[in-house]
Amino acid sequence: MTTFPYQTLMVQGTTSDAGKTTVVAALCRLLKQRGVKVAPFKPQNMALNSAVTRDGGEIGRAQALQAIAAGIEPHTDMNPVLLKPSSDTGAQVIIHGSVRADMNARDYHQYKPIAMGAVLESHARLLAQYEAVIVEGAGSPAEINLRDRDIANMGFAEAVDCPVILVADIDRGGVFAHLVGTLSCLSQSERDRVIGFVINRFRGDIKLLEPGLDWLEAQTGKPVLAVLPYLHGLFLDAEDAVQAAQASKGAFRVVVPSLPRMSNHTDFDALRAHPDVDLRFVRESESIPGADLIILPGSKNTRGDLAWLDTHGWREQIARHLRYGGKVIGVCGGFQMLGKTVGDPHGVEGAPGVSNGLGLLDIDTELTRDKQLTRVEGLCAFVPGDESGRVSGYEIHMGVSSGAAMTRPVFAIDGRGEGAMSADGQIMGTYLHGLFDHPDACSALLRWAGSRSEQVVNTAQLREASLDRIAASVEGLLDRLIGLRDRT
The missing domain is CATH 3.40.50.880 (Class I glutamine amidotransferase (GATase) domain)
Structure with a gap:
């Protein structure tokens, strides 16, 4: 059995779709396999893909997937704030699984302190029930215009004083600029809580990447905790965006x-x-x-x-x-x-x-x-x-x-x-x-x-097989996280 040294660990990304959802799901599945009682958590989610929980509430589809990865029933505490956009400037605001109101962006910004109260309540309840809570951020912490009253990224991490790992997608290009640039947009206390980087969706010869990894670590003073492979053919519920069209395969x-x-x-x-x-x-x-x-x-x-x-x-x-x-x-x-x-x-x-x-x-x-x-x-x-x-x-x-x-x-x-x-x-x-x-x-x-x-x-079998595949890909990451804490 593994002893996981972080009661709360947050996964943030340099961009949307960097792989935060997948990394959280993978860590939840791997920790479950190693005997750790773990739960996923996303303070605030903006998505039109949602799921219904056993307690009759509504949460983001990605958090339901992560709960399946952890081997537990999805619950409204796993996604206490869900925003479902109804226009370019307005959204339905769902708190603890129930519709609270329809708000435009400015009204919701004023409402965030109340929403943060709901977030902290849910997080506390999860901490009381589970040995570890793996948290998913939203978008990117480098969105300076959203820093004030932030509840989704560093605002939450600062409030609960948890460490953060930063994920970047190398497949879309500019991975080193994304990581260095994101750090430069953070305050000193926020930079200090970033314990390392994860480079996601890598394909190619790792030897050719190593000079860049050495430069990144020297430039930032932060370790690269893992380089995760590009895994083809995964069957995992998307958080929101429609996946790219695949080649025609059926009649x-x-x-x-x-x-x-x-x-x-x-x-x-x-x-x-x-x-x-x-x-x-x-x-x-x-x-x-x-x-x-x-x-x-x-x-x-x-x-x-x-x-x-x-x-x-x-x-x-x-x-x-x-x-x-x-x-x-x-x-x-x-x-x-x-x-x-x-x-x-x-x-x-x-x-x-x-x-x-x-x-x-x-x-x-x-x-x-x-x-x-x-x-x-x-x-x-x-x-x-x-x-x-x-x-x-x-x-x-x-x-x-x-x-x-x-x-x-x-x-x-x-x-x-x-x-x-x-x-x-x-x-x-x-x-x-x-x-x-x-x-x-x-x-x-x-x-x-x-x-x-x-x-x-059989979608359930496909999903389970994919969760096991992504869990296997983060074994090195989990071991590095444990080793990193053991040395501090």
């Missing part, structure tokens, strides 16, 4: 519009991993390709993203797709868009009003102030006479849909029908996120959409 074509406020695109990770599926996210500047299946994803601003679909020709493209026999699925906000109207009388997502939906399902939706947050399990109900396929997932939505199409449910959840289908069976909508994650449901949905594949994808 069955699935197209997803990359909405400006798309949420929970991790819903489609199982399709991304499927060897017989070619999944493509279509961005604003790209033409809409032909497909067997079009999926409208979740949205943090349903009416705004519905207008975006109209502006970029998706209404006409979907109608054409259906005329040629294609299938359409709407998930959460995408489900609401498929209906006749989406009303927002309370101004939940913006100015109050009603928008015309795509008119493809006989439902109407009214957005509500209350958010539905629940984890569910059930059976597939969209294949007549066959309800043996299992489905599991979670609901995160602010809205109630009703109409004749609801009498043709997609799933059976706890004895009730969930979702809606068109009378001709070409279109389905559901509030269920993670609908493709269970192998039964994924296979059944692809068969419904016209795929003839016999391949089965």
